[in-house]
Amino acid sequence: MASGNVTITTSANWIPEIWSSDVQEAVEFSQVIEKRVNREYEGEVSSMGDTVNIQTTTNYTANTKSAATDVTFETHTTPQVQLLINIHQYAAFRVEKIAEKQAMPGWREKQTRKLGYSLGRAREVTLSALFDGFADNGTIGTLGTELTDADYLTAWQKLAEAGAIDNMGEADEALSIFLSPAAVAAALKIEK
Numbered sequence: 001m002a003s004g005n006v007t008i009t010t011s012a013n014w015i016p017e018i019w020s021s022d023v024q025e026a027v028e029f030s031q032v033i034e035k036r037v038n039r040e041y042e043g044e045v046s047s048m049g050d051t052v053n054i055q056t057t058t059n060y061t062a063n064t065k066s067a068a069t070d071v072t073f074e075t076h077t078t079p080q081v082q083l084l085i086n087i088h089q090y091a092a093f094r095v096e097k098i099a100e101k102q103a104m105p106g107w108r109e110k111q112t113r114k115l116g117y118s119l120g121r122a123r124e125v126t127l128s129a130l131f132d133g134f135a136d137n138g139t140i141g142t143l144g145t146e147l148t149d150a151d152y153l154t155a156w157q158k159l160a161e162a163g164a165i166d167n168m169g170e171a172d173e174a175l176s177i178f179l180s181p182a183a184v185a186a187a188l189k190i191e192k
Helices: 097-102 107-133 149-161 181-189
Strands: 051-055 080-084
Touching: none
Parallel strands: none
Antiparallel strands: 051 080
């Protein structure tokens, strides 16, 4: 009796595969640090060069002068900051003509956009590594351990002592503070 049944095997040539016109895109991280980078020196290297030497200044000390005493002059040797243009990065793919002709509409545009994301992400990762190289960066807390109330109070005090924020907690517009997702989650636990 069952010998005349049509099965998925016998009708395989009539069961189509459906290709969605939508795409599941790879997760993309937000660009946090790059948006806050000082770009005022970019014009210095727009036509040539691989180094921009940036001069710095130092604040002088206000001294009290007594009558009939000589003034003591200050001498400061100011350091020079170098902006090095020494990283060349790229992201690339090659598409054969036949593959482009046969691909679904919008495929190439999606791939091209992913190239831009890859370059932006590489810049973000490179920038985040710069913080590790700061001398006397006043590290607060222990890597991999949640920040505590005491850690946040110490951070506030150090920022105030450095002049980055005033005693009312108002920050200079150039100040940026970066916290990892784990640090933000820990801060939410203690309602900071």
